[in-house]
Amino acid sequence: MNTEALSEALYAKLDRRRMWKNRICLGLLGFASLVAILPLLFILYFVFLRGLAGLNLSFFTELPKPVGETGGGLGNAVLGTLVLVTTGSMIGVPIGIAAGVYLSEFKRSRYSDYLRSSVELLAGVPSIILGIFAYAVIVVPMKGFSAFAGSLALSVILIPTVAKTTEEVLKLVPDHIREAGLALGLPRWRVILSVVLYGSRSGVLTGVMLGIARISGESAPLLFTALNSQYWPKGIFQPISSLPVQIYTYAISPFDEWTQLAWTGSMVLVILVLVTNLFMRALIASRGQEGHKR
Amino acid sequence: MCRLYRFLILFNLCAYSYAHSAVISINGAGATFPYPLYSKWFSEYAKIDTGVEINYQSIGSGGGVRQLLENTIDFGASDAPMKDEQLEKAKIHIYHFPTVLGAVVLTYNLPGVEQDLRLNPEVVSDLFLGKIIYWNDPKIIAINPGISLPDTPVMIVHRSDGSGTSAVFTDYLSKISLEWKSKVGSGPAVKWPLGIGGKGNEGVTGFVKNSPGALGYVELLYAEKNHLKVALLKNADGNFIKPDASSITEAAAGFLKEMPKDFRVSITNAKGKNAYPISSFTYLLIYKKMVQAKGNKLKSFLNWSLGDGQRMAASLFYAPLPDSLIVKIRAQLKEID
Amino acid sequence: MNSYSGDRRFQNFLRVLSSLVIIVLVLITIYLVKLSWPAIAKFGPSFFWQTDWDPVKEQFGAGAFIFGTVFSSLLALLIAVPLSISVALFLTELAPKRVAGVIGFMVEMLAAIPSVVYGLWGVFFLAPLLRLYIQPFLGRNFGWFFLFQGPPYGIGMFAASVILAIMVTPTITAICREIFKAVPETQREAALGLGSTKWEMITLAVVKSSWSGIFGASILGLGRALGETMAVTMLIGNRNEISASLFAPGQTMASVIANEYAEAGSNMHVAALAYVGLALFVVSFLVNLIARRIVVRLRS
Numbered sequence: 001m002n003t004e005a006l007s008e009a010l011y012a013k014l015d016r017r018r019m020w021k022n023r024i025c026l027g028l029l030g031f032a033s034l035v036a037i038l039p040l041l042f043i044l045y046f047v048f049l050r051g052l053a054g055l056n057l058s059f060f061t062e063l064p065k066p067v068g069e070t071g072g073g074l075g076n077a078v079l080g081t082l083v084l085v086t087t088g089s090m091i092g093v094p095i096g097i098a099a100g101v102y103l104s105e106f107k108r109s110r111y112s113d114y115l116r117s118s119v120e121l122l123a124g125v126p127s128i129i130l131g132i133f134a135y136a137v138i139v140v141p142m143k144g145f146s147a148f149a150g151s152l153a154l155s156v157i158l159i160p161t162v163a164k165t166t167e168e169v170l171k172l173v174p175d176h177i178r179e180a181g182l183a184l185g186l187p188r189w190r191v192i193l194s195v196v197l198y199g200s201r202s203g204v205l206t207g208v209m210l211g212i213a214r215i216s217g218e219s220a221p222l223l224f225t226a227l228n229s230q231y232w233p234k235g236i237f238q239p240i241s242s243l244p245v246q247i248y249t250y251a252i253s254p255f256d257e258w259t260q261l262a263w264t265g266s267m268v269l270v271i272l273v274l275v276t277n278l279f280m281r282a283l284i285a286s287r288g289q290e291g292h293k294r
Numbered sequence: 295m296c297r298l299y300r301f302l303i304l305f306n307l308c309a310y311s312y313a314h315s316a317v318i319s320i321n322g323a324g325a326t327f328p329y330p331l332y333s334k335w336f337s338e339y340a341k342i343d344t345g346v347e348i349n350y351q352s353i354g355s356g357g358g359v360r361q362l363l364e365n366t367i368d369f370g371a372s373d374a375p376m377k378d379e380q381l382e383k384a385k386i387h388i389y390h391f392p393t394v395l396g397a398v399v400l401t402y403n404l405p406g407v408e409q410d411l412r413l414n415p416e417v418v419s420d421l422f423l424g425k426i427i428y429w430n431d432p433k434i435i436a437i438n439p440g441i442s443l444p445d446t447p448v449m450i451v452h453r454s455d456g457s458g459t460s461a462v463f464t465d466y467l468s469k470i471s472l473e474w475k476s477k478v479g480s481g482p483a484v485k486w487p488l489g490i491g492g493k494g495n496e497g498v499t500g501f502v503k504n505s506p507g508a509l510g511y512v513e514l515l516y517a518e519k520n521h522l523k524v525a526l527l528k529n530a531d532g533n534f535i536k537p538d539a540s541s542i543t544e545a546a547a548g549f550l551k552e553m554p555k556d557f558r559v560s561i562t563n564a565k566g567k568n569a570y571p572i573s574s575f576t577y578l579l580i581y582k583k584m585v586q587a588k589g590n591k592l593k594s595f596l597n598w599s600l601g602d603g604q605r606m607a608a609s610l611f612y613a614p615l616p617d618s619l620i621v622k623i624r625a626q627l628k629e630i631d
Numbered sequence: 632m633n634s635y636s637g638d639r640r641f642q643n644f645l646r647v648l649s650s651l652v653i654i655v656l657v658l659i660t661i662y663l664v665k666l667s668w669p670a671i672a673k674f675g676p677s678f679f680w681q682t683d684w685d686p687v688k689e690q691f692g693a694g695a696f697i698f699g700t701v702f703s704s705l706l707a708l709l710i711a712v713p714l715s716i717s718v719a720l721f722l723t724e725l726a727p728k729r730v731a732g733v734i735g736f737m738v739e740m741l742a743a744i745p746s747v748v749y750g751l752w753g754v755f756f757l758a759p760l761l762r763l764y765i766q767p768f769l770g771r772n773f774g775w776f777f778l779f780q781g782p783p784y785g786i787g788m789f790a791a792s793v794i795l796a797i798m799v800t801p802t803i804t805a806i807c808r809e810i811f812k813a814v815p816e817t818q819r820e821a822a823l824g825l826g827s828t829k830w831e832m833i834t835l836a837v838v839k840s841s842w843s844g845i846f847g848a849s850i851l852g853l854g855r856a857l858g859e860t861m862a863v864t865m866l867i868g869n870r871n872e873i874s875a876s877l878f879a880p881g882q883t884m885a886s887v888i889a890n891e892y893a894e895a896g897s898n899m900h901v902a903a904l905a906y907v908g909l910a911l912f913v914v915s916f917l918v919n920l921i922a923r924r925i926v927v928r929l930r931s
Binding site: 353456457485489490501 | 684785
């Protein structure tokens with residue numbers, strides 16, 4: 001009797017301890033999540049707080065001014081980023097999609113094993129290495145820093161991202177759809193292009209856009225390929241300015257007008273990247289719902 | 295797909311043609327030391343001659359020399375003259391054109407210290423060798439009577455990139471300190487005994503500006519424009535000198551008679567009552583032979599910089615070149631094809 | 632017959648286009664070896680443990696950068712891994728669907744912020760915060776410990792590691808989430824059925840069976856931290872030397888390339904930098920290979 005009551009009390013105590021441990025630990029998990037998103041809030045707050053102060057039309061339409069003169073903008077860097085990113089995507093996207101399609105549709109070949117490892121390894125190459133590569137392959141032989149070299153370095157970053165998402169999206173297409181196409185007497189290449197790829201175009205587009213958002217913020221591979229310029233873009237074989245490189249140069253500079261431009265430039269870049277991401281997410285979400293309805 | 299490509303290509307062409315296509319562009323890179331003046335010069339010159347755009351990127355003097363030798367840029371710029379073995383590597387002769395004079399100053403961030411700090415060669419070398427660690431070191435106090443120095447550690451800031459400013463500064467240190475000469479030596483990039491590295495004059499100034507207790511060496515303008523304190527430095531004649539246009543010019547004055555034909559000369563630790571000891575010429579590096587159109591444009595720019603350009607120097611804390619030297623430089627300019 | 636040849640042609644077309652991926656990878660390797668050959672020939676493998684980096688005497692060793700890379704990346708993981716596991720557990724096990732959606736989205740957005748923006752924010756917000764508050768506090772209270780010695784610059788190894796931790800958190804969290812989601816529901820129910828509390832269920836049923844996955848996720852995070860360049864370059868202080876203190880400035884393999892590659896004067900200097908690049912290339916190659924192996928095996 002006595003011992004029974006004792007053990008019951010002991011159990012109750014143990015239970016209470018477990019309960020408290022449970023609460024505290026679960027609370028800590030929640031707290032950790034808050035800690036994890038805190039940097040994002042801080043960064044966005046600072047970028048917008050300091051960036052908005054310098055935002056006006058001339059930021060987009062004017063060239064940077066020399067030291068000591070106020071005003072000026074980063075119009076050339078904004079345009080330069082657009083040029084670099086579009087040129088880079090024109091090179092990288094077709095290669096990426098081709099690799100993705102091959103990986104998904106021609107799985108059983110030794111070549112596709114090589115290709116898969118290459119894509120994955122290329123995805124892990126630090127972007128600064130691609131800068132060295134493009135410098136050695138393009139800049140030195142062609143005797144000059146150029147938008148072309150920068151775009152090429154960016155396209156190499158883009159390829160694995162596009163290839164991997166394309167492969168994953170195409171794998172989601174059930175085999176019976178391919179079989180249905182073949183049963184209709186279509187050749188396999190037709191099925192792949194018009195049924196499989198065309199049917200998953202929004203998924204592929206998502207991958208492409210996320211890749212583009214990523215390369216538009218890259219600066220390391222541009223440092224010694226596209227270099228920089230204080231004028232408007234002059235041609236594909238001339239140095240060109242870009243937002244990330246311009247932000248880097250101005251961020252470490254001691255002049256207040258330049259630091260201001262760096263913040264505003266960061267804000268523009270962050271908006272560009274976040275809007276692309278939000279937009280693509282909305283696209284995925286709406287596609288998912290359609291699927292459920294069917 | 296095809297339509298998208300056509301659109302994108304069209305967009306790119308439009309973007310490129312936004313700039314005037316008839317304009318000749320000349321690309322240069324190098325020293326950060328004269329960058330503020332060069333950016334001013336190139337933007338002013340673009341207004342005078344609308345047919346040329348000179349793009350200058352301040353990647354550091356070491357980079358200016360290397361990229362010129364790799365032929366990736368049309369002209370280079372450096373504060374330290376090129377070495378003989380570097381010149382030998384060039385297939386075409388490279389000329390040094392002094393553009394302006396400047397000073398490397400010791401700038402510091404000591405909140406609460408109002409008077410200008412005085413430093414002598416021994417203290418400077420001890421600071422950069424790590425033998426003086428705190429601001430209130432007896433050696434610093436001894437030459438700064440009346441200034442109460444804080445008990446904070448000295449945070450040495452040096453350049454992380456190959457730099458003419460470093461070359462000039464380490465050249466000075468090697469002249470005044472045997473220990474520095476044997477331990478570290480001089481050059482655009484050296485093995486610093488201590489401190490943190492900032493990229494470019496910009497980066498070093500940024501660190502000094504943002505970190506109390508910091509001490510760095512930068513071009514005069516970078517300190518002045520940021521309202522940073524600049525130390526007075528004891529020169530070879532034993533006077534504490536404030537760096538400004540006249541004390542820099544005086545440092546150059548002693549060397550004018552013995553100026554070598556190719557202008558490659560170091561004027562650090564110069565004699566002269568009011569000579570600032572860490573002064574230097576800064577140079578544009580130009581090939582003897584260039585693409586015709588570019589060569590002509592660059593020549594007329596240099597002519598302009600020796601005339602009107604010199605008048606802008608003082609407002610940006612550089613010292614204009616002495617007149618007798620300008621005559622010699624104009625003569626050399628004629629040798630460029 | 633016709634359609635068959637069309638298929639052939641189509642497959643070949645894809646092969647030609649996609650083979651560029653392999654060609655680029657091979658070219659990168661060839662060029663890195665070629666560029667760094669003078670340094671490989673002169674310094675050999677001792678390059679990796681020599682710490683002397685002296686451009687004047689043309690004596691180069693990457694020891695300090697390798698140390699900086701490993702130190703900053705491991706420190707970043709030390710912060711990021713527990714954090715990421717907690718966030719992933721919170722999102723999969725605790726949070727209501729809506730909350731999980733919002734927080735998950737925000738964590739993923741951290742991955743989208745460009746590296747230079749992290750650097751800019753780090754220079755103007757994180758470094759002053761460390762210099763004025765956190766480092767003096769650590770120095771006063773834990774100054775006897777070698778990690779917290781030296782003057783508080785703000786800029787340095789510590790700042791770089793914190794930024795890296797923030798940058799790799801989304802990567803590790805995403806994979807941990809995937810792994811925790813893959814734990815079968817019956818396992819959870821079994822633990823709860825035995826009378827365990829929710830926390831006990833999480834540790835017993837979810838975390839315990841996911842250790843190898845968490846390991847793979849961490850290695851993948853490591854791969855990302857190793858190659859991260861710009862934010863680190865802006866915050867680490869660029870000092871080519873080894874120091875045990877967290878407060879001291881350092882240099883990583885990626886940041887030394889960003890700092891010196893375009894500016895290096897002598898041929899040997901350039902070759903030495905390319906050698907550092909080659910080493911970085913091989914290391915990230917291996918790290919990614921290992922991580923993929925682990926994660927892929929778990930997925931299937």
